[in-house]
Amino acid sequence: MPNDVTSIDRPILMGIQCDAEYREQLIPDYKGNPLIETLPDIMEAQEIIDAFAQYPQFDEVQRTWPDNIRMHAIYQLNTLIQPLPFHLDIFNRFSVMIRDGYKSRNPKDINYKVQFNKGFKEIFSSEGKGLEEGCKLKSSASGFAIIGPSGIGKSTSIEKTLLLYPQVIKHRHIEGFGYLKQVVWLKLDCPTDGSLKSLCIDFFQSLDKILGTDYAKTIVTNKSTVDTLMPDMAHIASLHGLGVLVIDEIQNLSLAKSGGEKKALNFFTRLVNIIGLPVVMVGTFEALYLFENKFAQARRACGMGDMILDRIISKKEWDLIINSIWDYQWMKKFTPVTDKLKNKLYEESQGIIDIVIKLFMHTQWKAIASKKDEISEQLITKAAEENLRLIRPYIHAIKTGNREKMKKYKDLKAEWLSLNDYILSSDEQVQLFGEVAREHKIANGKKTMEKIYYELIQTGLDMGLEPNQNIELAKEISRNNDIEDSQKKQVHLLKVAKLLEAGQKGNKSKNLQSKQSPKKKVNVSELNKKSDLVSAFCQGLEKNIAGVDSLKERGFIASFCEFV
Structure with missing residues (x-):
């Protein structure tokens, strides 16, 4: 029966597809597993830095170009990425997590074949026994959360990490499976309507776009629920050896529309513990419910802990960011960097990477438009006031430290008491970056x-x-x-x-x-x-x-x- 489910209408992150090339593994747990052997080699720190670094194509002669051409050239700064410590941390987490998740999902392992042939509908319908009892394999999957304000580089870092891996690897023949299209990673954005059902539908529709399949058409109907979609989601994830599922903008998840806290908890527990699928959840401080005890239990401990990112406060890191963008001036008169200029950029951006890059771009556009063709503190302030007007209250709230004003911007600041209590009581070390x-x-x-x-x-x-x-x-x-x-x-x-x-x-x-003296009253x-x-x-x-x-x-x- 045809369904009327709305097709996905937003862009999805897509990587390269390639044929499988198997590499000898040094780590014993990785040997003999084709899903691991076909992954890229484990990278060293300098290789990760070189892979993350992304700078505009620039030559000093470009400073002599006509004004209209230089205006366009400045926009190249929008794609600049300066590697920072948290980039290396994120990459290494994914590197370990993907391989660790595959350890219990070896297509050559007899237990995995039995589970796959048994089908996940039987596992998910096993009432009374408990889900774990219905599944004979012990999941090695893990997951973690990345939380931080908008503009700090969470999504950019994750997308850069994922794109360093092929998204689809084609295995010509795996014993017991035959031809296999291995999907190493899939990134979904939590739907704006905030429901788990929409997230499940996005899963099938995204895979259809990547693989050219028609899972959504054959599986999803108007009567579908999260409970009916989960077994098929598990089966398709296993069929394609999905390495990691990233759910971005997790703050959009509505517990009310998802059937309440218990149902949402059950959903994430099944993904990690039953399907054996590593899950990374990414969001702003609005997603702090991830740090509550019940939700923390839904993410299998992986020894790495969650990540909490915040704006830059380290002078060393701030100097690194400013020095990395400063040479990219399309002004006729080059302005040397000074501490006063660095401080002014910090004052107007409050250490938020995305904002300082945009501010540097707007300052140069203003310099060209005004015919001054050089950067100054006054011009930086003017660019912030006129071109970044919508986020001025946001920046002012941070600058003044006014908590009442900060409450108006839910993704700006964590409710510190609950967050700090989570950090102190967590079984694993939570990695903190920035403010x-x-x-x-x-x-x-x-x-x-x-x-x-x-x-x-x-x-x-x-x-x-x-x-x-x-x-x-x-x-x-x-x-x-x-x-x-x-x-x-x-x-x-x-x-x-x-x-x-x-x-x-x-x-x-x-x-x-x-x-010796008389008694006092x-x-x-x-x-x-x-x-x-x-x-x-x-x-x-x-x-x-x-x-x-x-x-x-x-x-x-x-x-x-x-x-x-």
């Missing part, structure tokens, strides 16, 4: 300081130190950067002991004086205050609540946040 790495370091330092502060408060209470003295001493020592964190408790104990000793001497002196309100404090402390102990917590609840101890 987010600096903020994590600061937040982690504050958290350590706060923990020490409350521990010192508790110690002082346990030793009987007077409350006001206790708070002031804990604050003083916890905030003292000249004392190592590991030494602060010892220093605190010594000072508490001295204060208590001094207090005892003072009490003896007061007792002697009281015998007791301050009832002060006595009641002390009595209330002791009462709160004792009540907390009776309820198995730490003394410091019970006093905080009753307002006797100030919050640490009041001091930082």
Whole structure:
């Protein structure tokens, strides 16, 4: 029965197709697996840098060209890629992940053939047993997420990485399979309607465009659901030995339209753990639900952890970016780079790579149009104000650090508390790049300081130190950067002991004086205050609540946040 499913109407990333050439593998786990043996050789660091680097074709004579020609030449900067540390990290992750995912999907392995011939419909319909029990093979697949603001280079880096691999490799004959078109990678953009069903349909339609097949026509109907499409998706992924599935713009995923959190979680769990397909999810900070515990469990641990990218703050990296673009001036008068010009570009772009390149282009266009034909700080500011007007509020929000303004741009800034908690509690090391790495370091330092502060408060209470003295001493020592964190408790104990000793001497002196002088009137309100404090402390102990917590609840101890 023909279906009326709308065809994919957006461009998809397509790579080269080639015949299989098998290479001897040094790593034992890779030997004898045709899906691995036909992949390009594992690249060294310098080879990756050379492969990523992308610069305009430029010659100084181009500076003498007519204005209209130079205007066009400047646009070449739009394709410039300057390799940075996170580019190497991304490439190496894919290199390991693709090969690791193929280890349990060797077409020559008898267990894999049994699973393939059994069909995924039976595996996915195995109720009561659990999906893992229905699948005899243990998946070696893994996945990770890449999160960061728009314009930082996430999609560009991933696309560059994928295009360094052939997309389709044609095997003339594999024993037990015959002719095989191996699809090494597939990149999908999460549909704007945010539904998992649309994502599944895009999967089939994209493969049809790449392979010239008609899977969407024969599989997808108007009555199709995610549950009916998943087994066919699994079967086609296995049939073509799909190496990795990249889902970009994952922040578009709507849990409401996808049947809720449980269904979305089940979808990603099946992709990785049952199909054995490595999955990489890419998105802005709006996709932070990926870092919640339930979704984190859906991504099999791979030992690499997720990646969080942010704008550049390293002077070394910023100098590298500016120096890489600076020679590409189509001005009649070449302007040497200075620290003031670098700082001005940073001020107007806030370390976002895509924005600084566009700003450099607009500045040159303005220089030619105004007949000044040279770059200046004033011209950079003018280009930012007039040509990048739509993103000025975005940049201003970052520059001022105004969190209320930042909330208007959901992809700009993470909800720091939830993100930082994920980083601290993650079983694997999360790789941080740029501003987010600096903020994590600061937040982690504050958290350590706060923990020490409350521990010192508790110690002082346990030793009987007077409350006001206790708070002031804990604050003083916890905030003292000249004392190592590991030494602060010892220093605190010594000072508490001295204060208590001094207090005892003072009490003896007061007792002697009281015998010689008439009794003073007791301050009832002060006595009641002390009595209330002791009462709160004792009540907390009776309820198995730490003394410091019970006093905080009753307002006797100030919050640490009041001091930082």
